[in-house]
Amino acid sequence: MIYSKDVTSLPDLAHQIVSPRFDVVTQPVDVLSLQNLIIYAIENGIPIVPRGNGTSGWGGAIPTRGGLCISLSAMSGILYFNEFESAVTVETGITWRDLLAFLERLGFTLPVYPSSATAATVGGFVASGGLGIGSTRNGDILKQVIGIEAILPNGKIVRLGRLLLDSKTDPLREKVEEGNSWLSEKLSDAGLGSPEQETKLFTGTYGTLGIITKVTLKTIPNLQLIPFSCSFDRMTDLVRAADRILSEVKPYYMRFLADNYTSKLRALSEYENESGKYILTGALLDTIYQNEDNIEIIKTVTNEEKGYVLDDKRSWFYWSERLYPLRIKRHGPSLVPAEMLAPMNMLPEILEKTKAELRNSKVAIEGTLSNDGTTSFMVWILDDERKKVSFTIGWYRSFQIASLAERFGGLPYAVGLWNGRHARKFYGNDSYKNLKVMKKKLDPSNIMNPLKVFGGRVTIGRESMLLGFLLGFIVTMIGGWLLPGLLNLDWLNQFLSLSLVQFLYFPNLWLLGLAGGLIAVMIIRFMRLSQALAIGIPILRILSKLLRR
Amino acid sequence: MTKLDFIERYGQENEPYICASCGNCTLVCPVYSELKWESYGPRGKLHVVKSIIEGEGEFGKDFAHKIFLCNLCEHCTSVCTTGISLDRFWEVARAEVRERGLLPAPAQFVLKSVKERGDIMWMGSADRLLWMEGIDELVKDRILKKAKVAYFLGCNVSLKSQLHDVAQSMVKIMDYAGIDFTLLGEKEVCCGAPLSWAGNLKDINEMAEKNLSLIRELGVETVVFSCPSCIQTWSEYSKSVKEDKSIELLTASQFINRLIREKRLHFEEQPMITTTFHDPCISARVLKATEEPREIMDEIPGVYHVEMNPSRQNTRCCGAHGLLDVVDPVLSSRIAERRLRDVTVTPATRIVTECPRCILAFDLAKFTTGYEMLVQDITQLVEGALSPKEQGGGKDH
Numbered sequence: 001m002i003y004s005k006d007v008t009s010l011p012d013l014a015h016q017i018v019s020p021r022f023d024v025v026t027q028p029v030d031v032l033s034l035q036n037l038i039i040y041a042i043e044n045g046i047p048i049v050p051r052g053n054g055t056s057g058w059g060g061a062i063p064t065r066g067g068l069c070i071s072l073s074a075m076s077g078i079l080y081f082n083e084f085e086s087a088v089t090v091e092t093g094i095t096w097r098d099l100l101a102f103l104e105r106l107g108f109t110l111p112v113y114p115s116s117a118t119a120a121t122v123g124g125f126v127a128s129g130g131l132g133i134g135s136t137r138n139g140d141i142l143k144q145v146i147g148i149e150a151i152l153p154n155g156k157i158v159r160l161g162r163l164l165l166d167s168k169t170d171p172l173r174e175k176v177e178e179g180n181s182w183l184s185e186k187l188s189d190a191g192l193g194s195p196e197q198e199t200k201l202f203t204g205t206y207g208t209l210g211i212i213t214k215v216t217l218k219t220i221p222n223l224q225l226i227p228f229s230c231s232f233d234r235m236t237d238l239v240r241a242a243d244r245i246l247s248e249v250k251p252y253y254m255r256f257l258a259d260n261y262t263s264k265l266r267a268l269s270e271y272e273n274e275s276g277k278y279i280l281t282g283a284l285l286d287t288i289y290q291n292e293d294n295i296e297i298i299k300t301v302t303n304e305e306k307g308y309v310l311d312d313k314r315s316w317f318y319w320s321e322r323l324y325p326l327r328i329k330r331h332g333p334s335l336v337p338a339e340m341l342a343p344m345n346m347l348p349e350i351l352e353k354t355k356a357e358l359r360n361s362k363v364a365i366e367g368t369l370s371n372d373g374t375t376s377f378m379v380w381i382l383d384d385e386r387k388k389v390s391f392t393i394g395w396y397r398s399f400q401i402a403s404l405a406e407r408f409g410g411l412p413y414a415v416g417l418w419n420g421r422h423a424r425k426f427y428g429n430d431s432y433k434n435l436k437v438m439k440k441k442l443d444p445s446n447i448m449n450p451l452k453v454f455g456g457r458v459t460i461g462r463e464s465m466l467l468g469f470l471l472g473f474i475v476t477m478i479g480g481w482l483l484p485g486l487l488n489l490d491w492l493n494q495f496l497s498l499s500l501v502q503f504l505y506f507p508n509l510w511l512l513g514l515a516g517g518l519i520a521v522m523i524i525r526f527m528r529l530s531q532a533l534a535i536g537i538p539i540l541r542i543l544s545k546l547l548r549r
Numbered sequence: 550m551t552k553l554d555f556i557e558r559y560g561q562e563n564e565p566y567i568c569a570s571c572g573n574c575t576l577v578c579p580v581y582s583e584l585k586w587e588s589y590g591p592r593g594k595l596h597v598v599k600s601i602i603e604g605e606g607e608f609g610k611d612f613a614h615k616i617f618l619c620n621l622c623e624h625c626t627s628v629c630t631t632g633i634s635l636d637r638f639w640e641v642a643r644a645e646v647r648e649r650g651l652l653p654a655p656a657q658f659v660l661k662s663v664k665e666r667g668d669i670m671w672m673g674s675a676d677r678l679l680w681m682e683g684i685d686e687l688v689k690d691r692i693l694k695k696a697k698v699a700y701f702l703g704c705n706v707s708l709k710s711q712l713h714d715v716a717q718s719m720v721k722i723m724d725y726a727g728i729d730f731t732l733l734g735e736k737e738v739c740c741g742a743p744l745s746w747a748g749n750l751k752d753i754n755e756m757a758e759k760n761l762s763l764i765r766e767l768g769v770e771t772v773v774f775s776c777p778s779c780i781q782t783w784s785e786y787s788k789s790v791k792e793d794k795s796i797e798l799l800t801a802s803q804f805i806n807r808l809i810r811e812k813r814l815h816f817e818e819q820p821m822i823t824t825t826f827h828d829p830c831i832s833a834r835v836l837k838a839t840e841e842p843r844e845i846m847d848e849i850p851g852v853y854h855v856e857m858n859p860s861r862q863n864t865r866c867c868g869a870h871g872l873l874d875v876v877d878p879v880l881s882s883r884i885a886e887r888r889l890r891d892v893t894v895t896p897a898t899r900i901v902t903e904c905p906r907c908i909l910a911f912d913l914a915k916f917t918t919g920y921e922m923l924v925q926d927i928t929q930l931v932e933g934a935l936s937p938k939e940q941g942g943g944k945d946h
Contacts, residue, residue: 002587002596007569053572095576118628119571326569326630333566385566 003069006054006061007326009334009385011392016461017532018062018417018451022049022069029074031149031157031172031213038211039155041068047447048153050207052093052124055116057337058416060128060206064451065459070211072123078102079214080164087146089164089216092123109222109285111138115368118323123212128414129204131368131376133322136246136254136282138220139371142203149176149214150202153443157213158183161199164216190437200431201438206416206452209435209442225252226291227319229281229310230302231273235259235348238278241305242369243344245280248301249294250371254282255322258351258365261380264331267317273308280307281318282369325378328364334385338398339378339413340405347375350408354379357404358397376413377405393547396540399533420455421530455529468524469517476516480509553602555645556638559750564638565599567631568592574625574635579866579884580618580873589618591625591635598642613651616642618880621746621871622830627862639871640745647748655875656747663756667738668704674735680706680713687724692734698723699731699769701760703776704739705905711912712905715775718932719801723773725935726813731767733760740779741786746872750786757787764796771797773804775928776905777832778870800832802903802927806841809848817936819851824930825897826854827888827911828864829904837862842903842927849934855895865891867902869910885914892922899923901930 004021023046028034041048047067054061063069072093080089083106090099096110096117103109112134114125125132129142138144147163149172156179157172167173180195192198201209228251232238238256245251256278262268263276280302284291302309310318321327329335342350351365354377362382367375379401385391402412402419412419415426424432439446439454450456460468484492495501501508556562574591575581581590588597594615600606616639625635646652652660662671680702681688700719706712723730741756761783764772774780780798783790790796799807808814824846832838839861846854859865868874868884889911892900900911900922911924 001600002570002592005570007571009566053576055569055571116571116630118630119573119576324630324632326571327632329569329631330563330567333563335569 003051003054003071004063006056006059007335008057008337010062011385011395012388013392013536014395016464017458017529017536018059018064019066019459020063021066022063023066025069025071027071027074031075031151034070034075034211034213035151035155035157037068037070038151038153041447042154042445045445045447047450048211049449050123050127050211052121052127053095053119055114055120055124056128056414056416057335058128058414059418060414060416060449060452061124062417064417067447072211072213073121075213076121080166080216081106081219082164083108083219085164086219087164087216088219089147089214090122092126092212092215093121096120096122096125103219104222107222108219110134111144111218111220112141114141115322115325122215122217126203126215127205127207127212128416130414131370133253135371136369137250137252137285137371142200144218145199145203145215146218147216148199148202148212150210150212152179152183152210153445153448156182158195158210160195160202162196162216163214165214186438186441190434190441192434192438201435204427205435206449208449208453209438210448220285223285224288224291225283225285225319226295227281227283227312227315228295228298229279229315229318230298230307231277231279231310232305232307233277234306235278235351237306238280239344239347241301241307242280244301244305245298246369246371248297249284251282251294251298252285253322254280254369256280256347256367256369256375260355261328261364261366264328264364266330267321271314273310274314279318281315283319325366325380328380328382331362331364332382332384334383334391336381336383336395336398338381338401339376340401340410341374341413342377342405342408342410344369344373344375346408346410347377350377350404350410353404353408354401357400361394361397374410377410378413390547393540393543396537396544399537399540415453417452417529418533420451420453421533423453423455451529458527458529458532460524460527460532465521465524468520472520473513473517475520477509477513479516480512553598553608553645555641555648556598556602559637559641559644561638561641562602564633564635565595565602567633568595568599569631570596571630573628573630577624577628577863579620579622579624579868579887580880582887583880583883584618589615591619594619594642595633595635595638608645608649608651610651613646613649614653614876616646617653617656617872617876619871620830620866620868620873620884622866623834624830624863624866627834640748640750643746643748644750645748652748653876656872659743659872659875660747660749663739663741663743664752667759668708669739669743670704670708672708674738677702677707677735677737679708679710680716682713684717684720687720688732691720691730691732693736693763693767694731695768696729696731697768697770698728699733699764699767699772701733701740701764701772701774701779702737703774703779703905704743705909706775707737709905709909712908712926715905715908715926715928718926718928719773719775721932722805722808722814722928722935725938726808728808728813730773731769733763736763740776740782742778742782743872745782745786753782753786754788757783758789761787761789761796769796771799771804773799773801775801775903775926777829777836777838777903778906781831781835800836800838800841800903802832802842802845803838805927805931806845809845814931815936816849816934819849819934821851821853822899823853823855823897824899824901825857825892825895826860826927827857827867827892827900827902827907828861829902829907830864830866830870832903833862833864842901845927845931846901849930852930852934855897857891857895857897859891867904867907867910869906874906874910881910882913882917885910886918889914889918889920889922893920897922899925899930901925901927903927
């Protein structure tokens, strides 16, 4: 079960469209054993889901049709580091924490790493994309990827971009040459560039096109790190200050915590300047001289924007807390994820709207500021999975936030499993089209992380089948009973008044209902994820409104 | 749904649901590192408890055994991304195991021994005086004497002969520094820590109180311990310690470091000793006493201290805490061997620590691995480096 979930818990209803668990969990130790595993899965038509440590909440690493879970955490070596090239190559099962510890000993750090760095794997974050610590200066994680090695759904090993390795000790060179020439053909058939130019096929696509086995990432010198934090009474003041700090200082990292977040942090209860306030916190990573100047600018800006600068001790506290946003989960104890990418200047409005829409829910809001004027807007919806009905209906709120994002010109933060219907907008029309073309070419039998990003047919649970059958049966029965009277056709009335038909009226109606039930089952069996969600979300919305009343 | 009485009674029923399954705990768990099987790691066990609560699993003998395959080393607690006090949870789960009569035989023995003999090894109060052999002059007037400082040895140091030197060193240091201290001697009983490890949370306060009432009668203000677990137990389970903050509980290194700052201890040049400090789990992660031993070593001329990786709050467990050494000695030893391997990649020839369990575990692992290194308590290192009393030392110098 542990490998079949991520940081969120799914309501039982979700298991009517995705399978509740994997059939087998595997942990390959090297690329060749992983290649064998994939070939075995292709030959037997077994779905494969690659998995890091499942620290995201978007369903990218959960099962949808059972099959094989490929946990990459046993492939965790550091293969290459060159300070002159400012790059490090790792196996993708390594955790960000271990990679950071390695680099920090050598005087380097990473331009971006996730807030779940203590457990998240490099592969997991690269495959799903997103903002993290460092994104305020360096953008999202995908911009930090120099090269990758991946195994395609047909078992071929390919390298894209510029994967840095010691060429003398590369046992896969021949296999990679073969794989890359095959991929080049397919890419040129699709009108795309060479493998060196197309790393984006595998980054941010949740392993739907192949499993990433090695990554070369950028590194940066670990200069002087100075955390800062300031508190505000109003979100509008915080946003104005953040905007000015971003343009004048360019901090390494900046994050905001809304009032409903800080009021729930037990560690803040003693600090009246922090609990229930809006906190802007982050860190500078620069030379001592530059930091001295910048910290003064931050203090001035904060004071001018009606904020209150917190002392060093509090700033270090927030810096260490950057890796523990999930502490908020204690107020649940379960979590419904909802996050969007929103324009920074819209934050106060979005915040108010979110608070209004989720006024009956326990929520905590925070976000990370990016270098392109957008912000991740994370809404931790705190719930209790033990209250089955309200938890199930409450999942509607996740989709509610995605719709809200659209209204404000934002996007859902991630695609994963649940936001597949926003994929075209998320990746961009052309990129998504290319991804779809390549998915068909690379994974024609759709065994690689099925349903994620591209959607597809869902595996409907027995209860839904039964319900569908009953609905089809009842609707057809009622239709068969009422329709002739409503249509009032002469030939139909004559036919129905035949003595044989009259004699077999109820058996016939029964048979008609049976046929209707079976047709409904067939329709459900061929239902796609987007259609299932299109039916399910409005039902949840109605139930949610009824429950709220 | 299965009712888990103890888990509810101690308010732990939400914890399995709070878990985000991120796996931080599993990645640092010493038992998981050896057995490599999810259901032995904290995350796995927490999920099993959840499935038991939901009626999908059974609290059987096999799971009860797994609950005891844990060092209670606090590492999972310290890294938990949702802030679950996992070690408290395991202690409560052990209470549930005990309630269901599924306690492993070694744990049953420990409970019986603590209850009937007041120690963990079925010895007796008279045996608590054996460590004094050879230093009779230093201790003869100290037992149950009224004083501001008390030295609490704990079961391991007072009863295990290979650790007697730790107690003797501490007494010599205190004497050297001119401290007016007292010892509980044969009146000392187990601090109560093994009770929590063996699932008896109810009687810990009573056990702690047997010692604490004596300590209070003697007018003690500071208690110095050779075992960090004793401090943790009293701090967490003794009602009187929680309410009355007038008694200070210090680790050996915290106390010695204070003596050094007060210029009561003086050292002579040592012949190039390269040491590395193994942070005991409890002193590093619970008591946060990581800097004092390092400051002490920095003060001793000729002692060169190198860091092990991991160290301080991220220290790796020695494998002997939480009764794992008696429930599964082989696994416990494998964990100790792993920690010794961390030492072998440093130039250190001596591993210094401040927990009797760590010393015992490393001494054993030295034999199984064949590694040549000296294992010492910080008190032994300090005592061995003191300059002769005529040249320095004591308050008067």
